[in-house]
Amino acid sequence: MTIIEKIFARAAGRDVKPGEYIWAKLNLVAMRDFGGPNVIQEYQNKFGEQPVFDKGKVAITFDLHIPARDEKVAVNQKFLREFAARQGVKLFDIDTGVGQHILFESGLAKPWDIIVGTDSHMNLLGGVGAAGFGMGTTDIAGAMYKGELYFRVPPTIKIEVTGVLKKLVTAKDIILFLLKTLKTDGALNRAVEFSGPTIDHLNLAERITMASMVTEMSGDIGFIQPNDEILDYIKARTEEKVETIGPDSDAAYEEIYEFKVDDLQPQIACPHSPDNVKDVKDIAKTKVDQVFIGSCTNGRFEDLNIAAQILKGNKIKPGIRLIVVPTTMEVAKKSLKQGLYDIFINAGAVVTNPGCALCTTGHPGILAPGEVMVSTSNRNFVGKLGKGAKVFLASPATAAATALTGVITDPREV
Amino acid sequence: MIIKGKVWCFGDDIDTDQIYPGKYLPITDKQEMTLHAMEGAPGGEEFMNNVEPGDIVVAGKNFGCGSSREHAIVAIHGIGVSLVIARSFARIFHRNAVNTGLPIILFDGTGEIKQGDRLEVNIENGRISNLSQNKVYQGIAIAPLEMEIMKAGGLLDYLKKKD
Numbered sequence: 001m002t003i004i005e006k007i008f009a010r011a012a013g014r015d016v017k018p019g020e021y022i023w024a025k026l027n028l029v030a031m032r033d034f035g036g037p038n039v040i041q042e043y044q045n046k047f048g049e050q051p052v053f054d055k056g057k058v059a060i061t062f063d064l065h066i067p068a069r070d071e072k073v074a075v076n077q078k079f080l081r082e083f084a085a086r087q088g089v090k091l092f093d094i095d096t097g098v099g100q101h102i103l104f105e106s107g108l109a110k111p112w113d114i115i116v117g118t119d120s121h122m123n124l125l126g127g128v129g130a131a132g133f134g135m136g137t138t139d140i141a142g143a144m145y146k147g148e149l150y151f152r153v154p155p156t157i158k159i160e161v162t163g164v165l166k167k168l169v170t171a172k173d174i175i176l177f178l179l180k181t182l183k184t185d186g187a188l189n190r191a192v193e194f195s196g197p198t199i200d201h202l203n204l205a206e207r208i209t210m211a212s213m214v215t216e217m218s219g220d221i222g223f224i225q226p227n228d229e230i231l232d233y234i235k236a237r238t239e240e241k242v243e244t245i246g247p248d249s250d251a252a253y254e255e256i257y258e259f260k261v262d263d264l265q266p267q268i269a270c271p272h273s274p275d276n277v278k279d280v281k282d283i284a285k286t287k288v289d290q291v292f293i294g295s296c297t298n299g300r301f302e303d304l305n306i307a308a309q310i311l312k313g314n315k316i317k318p319g320i321r322l323i324v325v326p327t328t329m330e331v332a333k334k335s336l337k338q339g340l341y342d343i344f345i346n347a348g349a350v351v352t353n354p355g356c357a358l359c360t361t362g363h364p365g366i367l368a369p370g371e372v373m374v375s376t377s378n379r380n381f382v383g384k385l386g387k388g389a390k391v392f393l394a395s396p397a398t399a400a401a402t403a404l405t406g407v408i409t410d411p412r413e414v
Numbered sequence: 415m416i417i418k419g420k421v422w423c424f425g426d427d428i429d430t431d432q433i434y435p436g437k438y439l440p441i442t443d444k445q446e447m448t449l450h451a452m453e454g455a456p457g458g459e460e461f462m463n464n465v466e467p468g469d470i471v472v473a474g475k476n477f478g479c480g481s482s483r484e485h486a487i488v489a490i491h492g493i494g495v496s497l498v499i500a501r502s503f504a505r506i507f508h509r510n511a512v513n514t515g516l517p518i519i520l521f522d523g524t525g526e527i528k529q530g531d532r533l534e535v536n537i538e539n540g541r542i543s544n545l546s547q548n549k550v551y552q553g554i555a556i557a558p559l560e561m562e563i564m565k566a567g568g569l570l571d572y573l574k575k576k577d
Contacts, residue, residue, distance in 0.1 A: 021557055034439045035439075035482065035483065037442050042570065046571070046574065047570075070440075072440040072441075076440060120482040120506060134481075134482040135506060135510075136487070136506060136510035137510075138570060141570060142569045142570055142573050146573050146576075150563075152557070185427070185476040188475075188504070188505075218479055218505070273427070360439075361435065361436045361437040362439060362440070382432070382454070383431060383454050
């Protein structure tokens with residue numbers, strides 16, 4: 001069995017096959033500051049004040065519009081805080097960061113777990129070997145009530161990556177290149193397993209980057225078998241047993257793709273689709289108004305550190321805005337301690353509080369019509385960051401180099 | 415169950431930001447959500463101004479990709495869309511439709527259906543009759559468990575009955 005088949009088989013208590021529907025018990029049900037209020041409304045409409053299935057297995061995270069950007073959001077957040085207090089469920093407030101990252105940082109998400117939440121990038125938890133599924137309001141309300149949900153067991157695609165990346169070519173460049181090849185529906189209703197020597201050596205931040213953008217391939221989940229470094233990280237944060245998870249040696253894959261990355265160049269997704277990917281050098285010199293370094297895909301310490309080493313001692317191009325957002329408060333504290341804040345601020349960046357930040361309209365920092373942004377996030381759909389704006393997706397290294405020159409720049413050229 | 419309606423055509427990869435733009439996410443009132451149905455999609459404005467209850471949305475591949483927002487379903491269902499036919503659906507959109515009782519059908523040949531065509535669709539066996547073109551197509555209905563959930567009135571009522 002593949003990883004997803006093993007996880008579902010354990011949850012269902014029997015062997016499972018791709019395409020079949022099963023009911024699976026959930027290890028955790030999460031919701032956010034947006035979507036969350038709709039979940040609670042649905043829950044209360046149907047179930048009133050009935051207690052949730054297990055208050056230790058429900059978590060509310062605030063990461064999108066934080067601190068509350070307007071009255072409507074403030075009302076929503078108050079509503080969630082009051083619900084959490086009444087029900088006794090965990091709430092991670094505005095001082096924490098991006099929900100899924102909080103779940104593994106706090107030891108609530110671990111290998112083998114089945115976790116559902118109201119964020120379409122829940123599947124980044126595959127980076128730590130957990131099966132995270134983004135879902136809508138009704139699913140999450142039902143999950144919170146019952147502690148189980150139905151799932152269609154997805155077929156699995158295996159992506160084997162070999163080779164050694166060139167300097168300043170990163171996991172983001174790999175996943176953008178895979179998107180270029182497989183396209184935005186390349187993993188539709190499929191699970192993905194990343195494997196091979198290149199993948200085995202990726203650190204936590206890089207694994208998260210890879211797993212998160214399986215969403216953009218329309219995959220259900222992207223797994224990377226946890227290595228000792230990942231297991232130690234999770235073990236240090238939970239009392240529960242932590243076991244690694246990998247596929248059986250005779251696992252059946254729907255398709256197997258092999259990629260060599262020795263000659264991979266820095267990649268960039270051009271407007272308005274994450275699969276409209278080119279080599280950075282082919283669109284170099286495109287003028288940029290703003291650069292965003294952060295998001296659930298690329299805002300961990302290792303991501304910020306790559307950017308900081310490029311920015312160190314330099315100033316960004318006058319007239320360019322650089323916005324840096326650590327993914328979580330843990331990342332922010334480490335970045336502060338290691339001097340990254342000084343580097344960013346001295347370079348002319350604005351560093352804001354941890355969270356999702358420039359993922360979608362509704363957050364400070366969105367663009368005017370005609371403006372261009374290079375972002376380390378995961379989506380560049382039409383209008384997602386302002387009507388008439390253009391968004392390019394790249395690695396933190398490419399983003400930092402671009403901030404220095406004001407035009408799209410290969411990080412090896414600054 | 416037979417659904418009859420007039421067609422609104424949309425393309426491939428219509429994402430949830432096109433169906434329901436992110437800036438309206440703080441809205442929790444379902445009626446208010448319908449005011450923004452398809453607002454960000456090409457042809458969305460004409461749709462919003464002219465859609466009639468019972469109309470059918472026909473789209474290409476990967477309809478509803480992007481975010482998990484159920485607002486997208488609530489908005490198009492609430493404005494009166496009776497059925498969505500697409501070459502493929504994003505997983506979350508598919509689940510949201512089943513869980514809230516918005517009928518959907520998979521059909522590989524959506525390109526044959528034209529804007530304004532009148533369809534008669536059996537959502538249980540996937541049979542699509544194009545009354546305007548006098549053609550019949552075979553689509554794929556949702557899975558039996560999903561049909562049970564939809565017939566129960568959605569996931570929450572289904573789970574209550576399961577107790």
